[in-house]
Amino acid sequence: MARPREFDTDTVLEAAMTTLWRDGYESASVSDLVDATGVGRASLYNAFDDKHGLFEACLRHYAEGRVPLWRGQLAEGERGLDDIRAFLSLLRGVVTESSEAAPTGCLIVNTSVERGSTDPFVRDMAADYREELGSAFRAALSRALELGEIDEPIDGRAEVLVLGAMGLFAVLSAGADATEINRLIVGLEHLLDSWAKPA
């Protein structure tokens, strides 16, 4: 009954997300988002209400597209410590693959550090994100326990891994070079090794 939308929502969200991810919420202007998406201002406002609405859609798009990259293997993998090692390898890959298309660090960590104290939406989303990450680590550590790779405890170690991931994302966004990032990841890998029982 009316003219159909000319743009693909996912494509637009991907472009807007990349801009917000790279520049942050305040530094990315609506004009920047118009340029990045190639969609007119009025169309963006029609589809997402306002800048914050587009931001929320981008955060959801990020959670739906990026979280599954690690959640599956970590939470429901078939191994234990190796699944966590694979997660760390994933993070190591981030630093070498960083480009204009895929900024470094993590959108949720970036924007929650920027706006977490004043923006309930991003605060809640970041809390969910950490909860999901912690839950996934606990699952992987529980499998490691059942496989006889490690002993107790599980929970405290999962919290440490959450902090490690949050720290890595923060340091990535802070502009650390590849050498430092790799050194930090190696530290976490050695931590995993130290948890493993002698074979």
Add this chain to the structure above:
Amino acid sequence: MARPREFDTDTVLEAAMTTLWRDGYESASVSDLVDATGVGRASLYNAFDDKHGLFEACLRHYAEGRVPLWRGQLAEGERGLDDIRAFLSLLRGVVTESSEAAPTGCLIVNTSVERGSTDPFVRDMAADYREELGSAFRAALSRALELGEIDEPIDGRAEVLVLGAMGLFAVLSAGADATEINRLIVGLEHLLDSWAKPA
């Protein structure tokens, strides 16, 4: 030979720093800084050149005033693991003492996540900050080694502690509640316990 300054530089820096710390670089406007410091616009521009100059002075003020709070005991304390435990207690205190006067988290971590990829000054300052923190952890762990509290290794564990601190600062700024913060710190405390050799 000329009219002397009416404001005290440290007092002004403390007020400006608090505002930038709480709101971030982009969200804190020059008008906000004028209001917070009580100093006129022209005076601020006379003394600090521009907004970024005032920001740099605030970062230096933060590094000079806040870093010594943990650096001394951690780098040159007389104990080992207990000095690291004291550092964690310091962080635990931060979450309960947060007020308008002293925002939560860490100014350097907040602004380096916000601007680290584009602002060389904050990137370098954040790198120095992590290097100093890592060096302090290595010193404390070395003392713990000499005291017979722990065995090798030192370096990888120091990196893990740096990540833990960065992660805590990130989560603090993300608006996590006291319960979660405490749970994460307990995780790190248990990690320290697990490094200690049986007495």
Add this chain to the structure above:
DNA sequence: AATATAACAGAACGAGCGTTCTAGTATGAT
């Protein structure tokens, strides 16, 4: 084919941004 509907492009809005300018003022050196 005619109509109703909504997306489209781009101009325009007031508000706020960082910065500069215009005066006026208070002080140390002569």
Add this chain to the structure above:
DNA sequence: ATCATACTAGAACGCTCGTTCTGTTATATT
């Protein structure tokens, strides 16, 4: 006491911000 200096307050600058408005265009239904 006079002068040079650099502080002070506040108005004003051009610019960009997020948002809204004005037509125009394209499609699904009748």
